[in-house]
Amino acid sequence: MAILKIARMGNPVLLRRAEDVPDPTAHEIAALVADMIETMDDSRGRGLAAPQVHVSKRVMVFRPPTDDGDDPEADEDGVLALVNPEVEYLSNEVVDGWEGCLSVPGMRGMVPRFTRIRYRGVTPAGRPIDRTVEGFHARVFQHEFDHLDGILYPQRMTDLSLLMFDTEVAKFMEEYGADEDEIAEAEAAD
Ligand code: NI
Numbered sequence: 460m461a462i463l464k465i466a467r468m469g470n471p472v473l474l475r476r477a478e479d480v481p482d483p484t485a486h487e488i489a490a491l492v493a494d495m496i497e498t499m500d501d502s503r504g505r506g507l508a509a510p511q512v513h514v515s516k517r518v519m520v521f522r523p524p525t526d527d528g529d530d531p532e533a534d535e536d537g538v539l540a541l542v543n544p545e546v547e548y549l550s551n552e553v554v555d556g557w558e559g560c561l562s563v564p565g566m567r568g569m570v571p572r573f574t575r576i577r578y579r580g581v582t583p584a585g586r587p588i589d590r591t592v593e594g595f596h597a598r599v600f601q602h603e604f605d606h607l608d609g610i611l612y613p614q615r616m617t618d619l620s621l622l623m624f625d626t627e628v629a630k631f632m633e634e635y636g637a638d639e640d641e642i643a644e645a646e647a648a649d
Contacts, residue, residue, distance in 0.1 A: 463498045463512035468563045468611055470513075477508075477515045477607045483542035484585045488518060492540045492583050495520045499538075504561045506599050508606030511562050517543050519603040524595050532582055541588060544580035546604050548573045549591065556598055557645040558612045559625065567628050567645065569621035570612050572598045 466472050480488060491514060499507040499520060506521030520540045523530050533539045553571040560566075576597045579589045592600065602612060613622055623631060625646065632642045 460493050460497045462501045463494050465498065465502065465561050466511055466513050468560075468613075470562075472510050472513050472515055473562055473606070473611060474609045475510075475515060476609055477510050477517045480516050480518060480542050483581045483583060488516075488542060489583045491516070491518060492520060496534075496536075496538050496540070499561075500536075502561050506603040507561065508603045510606050510609070517607045519544060519607065521599050521603050523592075523599070532586060532588055539588075540583050541578075541580035542583060544578055544600075544604055544607070546579075546600065547577040548575075549577055550575040556595075557628070558598070558602055560602070560612055562606075563611060563613065565625055567623055567625045568612055568616050569618065570598075570602075570615050571617055572601045572615075576600065578604070 482488070491509065495507050495509065495512060495518070498512060506519065509516045509518040518540070520538055522537050523533065523539055525537060530537065530539055550573055552574045554574050555569050555571050557567050558570045574597065575591070575593045577589070577591045578600055579587070581587050605612070605615065613619070616622060628645050629642050632645060
C-alpha cells in the first residue's frame, strides 16, 4: 500500500470525465482502492475519488455516516468503495451545507446538494450496490461522484461569498449567530 499524491484544483485530471472500469474486480482496482483508502485516512478526508490521485477511472471511496447504521458492504473501518457508480436524483429539493475537498486544501464552501438520491455501483469484490439515501450520506456521495465527472464543489456553489479559508469559518459563523455544534460541523466538513 502507498500514500498517493493528491491532485489540486487546476490540474486537468480533476476536470475531465473519468473512464469506466471494464472489470471492477481486477486486481489493479483492488490495489488502487487500498491506496486510496490509505491516502484518504492519511489526509483525514471523508471520501476520495480516483482522479484526485491522478487516476482517471470511475472509482471512489467514502465513509457513509454511521448514524445510518453499520454498512454491510463497507470494510472493517467503515469505508465503502464503489466502481462505475451511477446516481439518480430523487428530489428537486436541495439543501445547503459546508464542504471541503482534499483537492481544494484549506478552503470551505457552502454547497447546495439534492436531499435524496439513489446510487448504484459495484464493489471491488463484485457486489452490486443499489441504495436510496438522504441527507449527509447523499451529500458525501454527490461530492465524490462529481469528481468522476470533472466537477469540483466550487462549481456547484451558487454564492461564492460563502467560499472561504477554513480558518475563517468559525469567525464567519459566530458573526451570524451559529452555535458551537454548527461551527464544529462546518469545520469537520470534508
Ligand atoms: Ni473532493
